[in-house]
Amino acid sequence: MKLLPKFRFKLNLDLPAFRSRNYRLYFAGQALSMTGNFMTQVAILWLIYRLTDSALLLGLAGFFGQLPVFALAPISGILADRYNRYHLLLLFQVVGFLISITLTIITFLGWANFWTLLILSAFLGFLKGLDVPVRNAFVSDMVSRELMGNAIALNAAFLNGARLFGPALGGILIAQFDAGFCFLYDSLSYLIAIWAISAMQITPRKVEIQTSNTWQKLREGFQYAYYFLPVRSILLLLAVASLVGMSYTTLLPIFAVEVLRGGSETLGFLTAAAAMGSVFACVYLSFRHSVMGLERLIAFCPAIMGIGFIFFSLSQVFWISQLALVLVGWSSTLQVAASNTVLQFIVEDSKRGRVMSFYAMCFMGMAPFGNLVAGTLAHYFKAPNTLILGGVVCIVGSVLFAQQLPQMAKLIHLGTNQVASN
Template structure:
């Protein structure tokens, strides 16, 4: 079988630079996520505070992402990314200094989490909208998104495992320090890119008017609306299982930071396999059917994980959980990026960010309180059940989704205009 097409997006110089710089930076990012969770749990042993830190770190993204999307459509996206990466480096280095000097407190962790959430609110829509400028050819966009997902999940595999080793050997502060220094790589890669300037029309519309225009586009276009609704459900109920990992590692599986690192590493392996499966795809055709199936796999993985009490079984279940999570995430991102009009890209991706990241703070807070009330295992069992119901709901919406996707696919040449049967099958 010929897999020469699998890495075709890397023929674009700008995307190669992004891939190399981001690969280094993302390892540091995942180290910080694990180190922060373990630091909070070490200081407090509180499920509620684990959820609270997740809430305050992500609520700014929910509140600011729509405004950031307007700016992503107005401003130079590379410039926005250079600024967000520089500020993220400052945030990580501040965490490192405070932790290594033993001055870190929960209020300081909360404040720096809010700062990072504000940065992410502007970084994520700009990054998603910038993708199409890096690969130039829209035919390679799906491949670029799949490769990017592979990169994220390779980092998810390496970062948590490395963080667990470093925390067990020394301190969480060194994870924060490595993360801070890793941002240098992605900043340099952005500065080395040769980007064709996209002419930005002077906008006479106000911020409120552009926000309204973006909301109308998202809420009235059935495929995007349905995907973002499912995303919001999964983000609220499913993805916050990560904030409960210290509890599973310490109390359920009777381990330490290494145990948490291995569990998150297993999620990364499953997600990486999922992303690589999507890398070898030649077309966006067939992705809409993958989305609800992935949600069901994700939910089943969470339910079974909640019942597990042995390390080896929990790691296997985390493989399936990571696989389902990433299949849905990457397929959804690809479909949206393919369908959306360029002039609306920043705003649409800001709502994507709000659904993907913005609902997570409410989920983190809910997961923390539910875990305090009924325990972490029953919390993820309940969460997984909701994810399965969300996947089944999306499946029921597929006829309407395919109907609205067809004209766009015809315009892009993905399906032939005069072959309705083929077009119908292509949207599946």
């Protein structure tokens, strides 16, 4: 009797980026630090909602906390193209530690109020606006050319994983202890990140002699991003998804308390569900070795995220809400990380910092406007209706983007092959 064929499953666990000592140090420090950053964000929002009991003020806090990202990202992109990214990144970590330890002290001493939290949140947004473009562009300084592809994918994966996993841990810490412990973790993680960056051995890159002023460099970057179709399309879709979709975390306290009739524990489990979806996305992206096909993920993930928002908004059952947020976390992380990877592969090295600053504007810079709109709409039309509207907009944006997918895929693959041949 002929035996059935044996099916063998081989999982490729090779992560080329970890061959680099610099990247191992960066990963160890930033994985902890970025998780702490997002824990701080959810802790600030929880404290503000507990102090004010106002959806409008919650949206206002989210607006001012992230508005500097939109305003400062282009300037940071110019800095990233003009100056030593290693020194800039180290400086930003030190400033971040000082802000975080201040939050820790005032919270444990009972001095936290709406205005102090709003001001410190704005300072964190100011820092993030300068930090994110430099951080993204720094990948090309950290590893060799042959390791760059996996480093970009892995870097984007863990950064966006921390964006969802951090709030989950923050919600659990708030439920079990107090918001001050989120700030304390963030402060300690900054110290580890500073040590890790200091231990790196970075070869200074050659910086072109600047013959134009800041405004000319910024205009040059805008023109490049606008006239290069793949870059323009990716950034526009990311901006739409960020504006109407990624601000949902601002409304989670309302869903936890008013819709699901829970408290901080419910908030922790909801954010953990979104983080679980993010973990699935991160595992998938981390083991990818090619940029091919990522444009399809970019096209369809916003529609999946929109469907998740609609189910979450209509649900009054806790486990259904969790499943919907798993879908949201999975799709949003895939879109953001895939967009980061494709952009870094197809842009010119001399314009990398500025393009990544536009990426930061669209990904994080649109969020404050989304927070303000979400908080305002939730105040007048209730949080569930607000998220349903955001889900519909995400679906429409995905459909419009998909119509030009064949042409864009051809251009992206051409650009990727040109980078690989250099």
